[in-house]
Amino acid sequence: MNIKYVIFDFDGVIANTEESNGNFLAKAFNEYGIRFTKEDMYRLIGLNNSSELQGILNRASKQITMEEFMETRKKIGNTYENSKIQPMPGLIALIVYLRDRGIKMAIATSTSTKLIITALNRMHMLPYFECIVCGDMCDRKKPDPQVYQKAMEYLSAMPQDCIVIEDSTIGITAGKNAGAYVIGYGGSGIKQNREEADLIINTYDQCLHKIIEILNGCDK
Known part of the structure; x- marks a missing residue:
C-alpha cells in the first residue's frame, strides 16, 4: 500500500457524538409523545435520511411535518453547538x-x-x-x-x-x-x-x- x-x-x-446525538433526538421526539429507542438510534447512525425520521414521527398521535420537527430540534439544541x-x-x-x-x-x-x-x-x-x-x-x-x-x-x-x-x-x-x-x-x-x-x-x-x-x- x-x-x-x-x-x-x-x-x-x-x-x-452518537450517544449525545441520540439524547438530543430523544428530547425532540418526546415533545410529541414519541419514545426514541436504542434500536432507533442504532438504525440512524451514519445516516442523514429524512425518511427514517419521518417513520419515527409517524408513531405520534397526530400528524407532524418534518418542518415542524426540525424547528423543534433547532430549539432543543445539538451536540456540535451545545454540548461538551x-x-x-x-x-x-x-x-x-x-x-x-x-x-x-x-x-x-x-x-x-x-x-x-x-x-x-x-x-x-x-x-x-x-x-x-x-x-x-x-x-x-x-x-x-x-x-x-x-x-x-x-x-x-x-x-x-x-x-x-x-x-x-x-x-x-x-x-x-x-x-x-x-x-x-x-x-x-x-x-x-x-x-x-x-x-x-x-x-x-x-x-x-x-x-x-x-x-x-x-x-x-
Missing part, C-alpha cells in the same frame, strides 16, 4: 504523526457543514484537514460512496492511496465502494457490524501502530 491520504468520518470517529465535545482519545497523536509524515487528511461525513465546522472550531482541529466534505454537499448519502469520492477528488487522490476510518456499517460500505482501504473503528462503544472493513481496531493507539506498520511496509 502506498498511503498518501487518510479520510475520517466524523461522528463516532473524530468525536464521540472533544476529540477521541489518542486521535490527536495519530493526526500529528500523519501530518509529520506528509500524509494529507480529510473529513467525509453525512452531518451538515455548519455543525461539523462548528464542532471542529470548538475542538481547534480545523487546521489539520486539507478538505471537509459534508452531507449537504452531496446528493447521495452513505452507503453510496459519493462523499468519499468527492473528498478524493478535492485531495487529487487515487482510491488505492487512501485509508478511510469509519465506525458505522454503512460508512464502511461507502468507503469500500469508493475503492479505499477501510479501517473499522470501534472506540465509540456503539455496537456496529464492522466485518466488511479491511482492519478492525478499537483504539487510536492500535490504529497508530497499524498505520506505522503499513507505512513502514511502504518504505521497504
Whole structure:
C-alpha cells in the first residue's frame, strides 16, 4: 500500500457524538409523545435520511411535518453547538504523526457543514484537514460512496492511496465502494457490524501502530 491520504468520518470517529446525538433526538421526539429507542438510534447512525425520521414521527398521535420537527430540534439544541465535545482519545497523536509524515487528511461525513465546522472550531482541529466534505454537499448519502469520492477528488487522490476510518456499517460500505482501504473503528462503544472493513481496531493507539506498520511496509 502506498498511503498518501487518510479520510475520517466524523461522528463516532473524530468525536464521540452518537450517544449525545441520540439524547438530543430523544428530547425532540418526546415533545410529541414519541419514545426514541436504542434500536432507533442504532438504525440512524451514519445516516442523514429524512425518511427514517419521518417513520419515527409517524408513531405520534397526530400528524407532524418534518418542518415542524426540525424547528423543534433547532430549539432543543445539538451536540456540535451545545454540548461538551472533544476529540477521541489518542486521535490527536495519530493526526500529528500523519501530518509529520506528509500524509494529507480529510473529513467525509453525512452531518451538515455548519455543525461539523462548528464542532471542529470548538475542538481547534480545523487546521489539520486539507478538505471537509459534508452531507449537504452531496446528493447521495452513505452507503453510496459519493462523499468519499468527492473528498478524493478535492485531495487529487487515487482510491488505492487512501485509508478511510469509519465506525458505522454503512460508512464502511461507502468507503469500500469508493475503492479505499477501510479501517473499522470501534472506540465509540456503539455496537456496529464492522466485518466488511479491511482492519478492525478499537483504539487510536492500535490504529497508530497499524498505520506505522503499513507505512513502514511502504518504505521497504
